Amino acid sequence: xxxxxxxxxxxxxxxxxxxxxxxxxxxxxxxxxxxxxxxxxxxxxxxxxxxxxxxxxxxxxxxxxxxxxxxxxxxxxxxxxxxxxxxxxxxxxxxxxxxxxxxxxxxxxxxxxxxxxxxxxxxxxxxxxxxxxxxxxxxxxxxxxxxxxxxxxxxxxxxxxxxxxxxxxxxxxxxxxxxxxxxxxxxxxxxxxxxxxxxxxxxxxxxxxxxxxxxxxxxxxxxxxxxxxxxxxxxxxxxxxxxxxxxxxxxxxxxxxxxxxxxxxxxxxxxxxxxxxxxxxxxxxxxxxxxxxxxxxxxxxxxxxxxxxxxxxxxxxxxxxxxxxxxxxxxxxxxxxxxxxxxxxxxxxxxxxxxxxxxxxxxxxxxxxxxxxxxxxxxxxxxxxxxxxxxxxxxxxxxxxxxxxxxxxxxxxxxxxxxxxxxxxxxxxxxxxxxxxxxxxxxxxxxxxxxx
Numbered sequence: 001x002x003x004x005x006x007x008x009x010x011x012x013x014x015x016x017x018x019x020x021x022x023x024x025x026x027x028x029x030x031x032x033x034x035x036x037x038x039x040x041x042x043x044x045x046x047x048x049x050x051x052x053x054x055x056x057x058x059x060x061x062x063x064x065x066x067x068x069x070x071x072x073x074x075x076x077x078x079x080x081x082x083x084x085x086x087x088x089x090x091x092x093x094x095x096x097x098x099x100x101x102x103x104x105x106x107x108x109x110x111x112x113x114x115x116x117x118x119x120x121x122x123x124x125x126x127x128x129x130x131x132x133x134x135x136x137x138x139x140x141x142x143x144x145x146x147x148x149x150x151x152x153x154x155x156x157x158x159x160x161x162x163x164x165x166x167x168x169x170x171x172x173x174x175x176x177x178x179x180x181x182x183x184x185x186x187x188x189x190x191x192x193x194x195x196x197x198x199x200x201x202x203x204x205x206x207x208x209x210x211x212x213x214x215x216x217x218x219x220x221x222x223x224x225x226x227x228x229x230x231x232x233x234x235x236x237x238x239x240x241x242x243x244x245x246x247x248x249x250x251x252x253x254x255x256x257x258x259x260x261x262x263x264x265x266x267x268x269x270x271x272x273x274x275x276x277x278x279x280x281x282x283x284x285x286x287x288x289x290x291x292x293x294x295x296x297x298x299x300x301x302x303x304x305x306x307x308x309x310x311x312x313x314x315x316x317x318x319x320x321x322x323x324x325x326x327x328x329x330x331x332x333x334x335x336x337x338x339x340x341x342x343x344x345x346x347x348x349x350x351x352x353x354x355x356x357x358x359x360x361x362x363x364x365x366x367x368x369x370x371x372x373x374x375x376x377x378x379x380x381x382x383x384x385x386x387x388x389x390x391x392x393x394x395x396x397x398x399x400x401x402x403x404x405x406x407x408x409x410x411x412x413x414x415x416x417x418x419x420x421x422x423x424x425x426x427x428x429x430x431x432x433x434x435x436x437x438x439x440x441x442x443x444x445x446x447x448x449x450x451x452x
Contacts, residue, residue, distance in 0.1 A: 145168055201277065
C-alpha cells in the first residue's frame with residue numbers, strides 16, 4: 001500500500017531548497033515527516049550517498065531555519081530513503097524572512113492577519129491579552145463593571161468586596177502594569193469600536209438571496225452585544241408563538257432563544273477581531289451566524305456536536321464570560337446549541353468552516369417534520385428500516401438534488417449546497433456505505449441511484 005502526502009507527511013524525489021520551506025511549515029504547524037527519495041505518487045526511488053544527508057540536512061536547517069530535525073536512513077523496497085522528522089516549534093520559524101504553515105498536503109506562505117496570529121500563538125499569549133495602546137481607565141464603563149459584579153457573585157463571591165473598577169480589572173487579569181488589555185476594552189469599554197472598528201454584530205433580514213429588507217448594527221461591550229442581539233431578534237426579526245405555562249405567558253421564537261444566545265456568545269468570544277465583523281443573516285427558512293476565524297488545530301466541525309476540548313481563541317474573554325456564569329468551560333457550548341434545537345423539534349444546526357471563519361446554520365423544520373428525522377423519513381421506509389442512522393441536513397439536500405438530476409457531479413453539489421467538494425465526496429462515501437446511494441455506469445458518464 002503506497003503512502004500519500006498529508007498534513008504531516010511530504011515526499012521529495014531529491015533534496016532541494018524547497019525542502020527547507022516544507023521543514024519550516026512543519027515546525028510552524030504540528031510537526032511532520034519529510035521523506036527524500038520517494039516520488040509524488042509515493043513510490044520509493046531512493047537516494048545516492050545516503051550517509052551524506054545525515055550531516056548536510058541538520059547543518060543546513062540549523063544555519064537557515066535555526067532548528068535541527070532528526071535525520072535517519074530508512075530502507076523501502078530495497079532503496080535508501082531519508083526520513084526528516086520535524087518537531088513542532090515553540091517559536092515561529094522563518095525561511096529567508098518568510099513564514100510557512102501546512103494546509104492539507106501543501107506548504108503555504110502566510111501573511112497579514114494569519115502571520116500575526118501565528119506570532120501570537122507562538123508567544124504563548126492570545127490576542128486579547130495584549131495591551132490596548134492609547135486606552136485609559138476613562139474608556140471603561142463603570143456601569144458595565146457593576147453589572148458584571150452581580151453576575152459573577154456565584155463564581156467569585158469575594159468580588160462583592162471590591163469597590164473600585166481597577167481592583168476588579170486587576171482581579172480579572174485585565175490590567176498589565178497598570179495598562180488596560182484589549183479584553184478589558186471589549187468587555188467593559190464605553191465604545192469598543194473606537195479601538196476595533198469591526199467589534200460589532202451586523203444583523204440582516206433577507207427575503208431572497210440578495211434582497212435585504214432590514215438591517216441593524218449591534219454595538220457596545222460584548223455583554224451588551226449578546227443581550228441587544230437577542231432582544232432585536234425577539235422584537236424585530238423573528239416571529240414568536242405564544243404559549244402558557246399555567247397562568248404565565250411564554251413567547252417562543254422561531255429558533256430556541258437559549259441556542260441563539262449560546263451561538264452569539266460563542267461568536268463574540270472566539271472570533272478574530274482583526275478581521276470582519278460578526279454577521280447574523282435571517283432568511284425565510286434559515287438563520288446563519290458567521291464570525292471571522294476558523295477552528296483551532298485538532299478540532300473539526302464534526303467535533304462540535306459532541307464534547308470536545310475547550311481551546312478559546314481569546315482566553316481572557318472566555319474566562320470573564322465563564323466567571324459571569326454565561327458559558328461552560330468544558331467544550332459543551334456547541335452541544336447545547338444542538339440539544340436546544342432538538343428539544344424545539346428543529347433539525348440539528350450545521351457548523352461550517354467557510355469564508356475564513358466559522359458559521360452555525362439554523363433551519364426551520366419542514367411542515368409536519370421534527371428535528372429527529374430518520375433516514376427513512378427522507379429516502380423511503382425500506383432504507384429507514386434497514387439503517388437506524390440520521391441523515392445530516394447536507395446529506396438530505398444532496399439526496400434531493402441527486403433525485404432531480406442523477407448525473408449531477410460533486411462539484412455541482414458543492415456549489416448548490418455551499419460546502420467544499422471534499423465534504424461532498426465524504427458525504428457521498430457515507431451514503432454509499434449506508435446503502436442509500438449507488439453508482440451505475442462509469443465515473444464520468446454514470447449516474448447516481450437513490451435506494452429506497
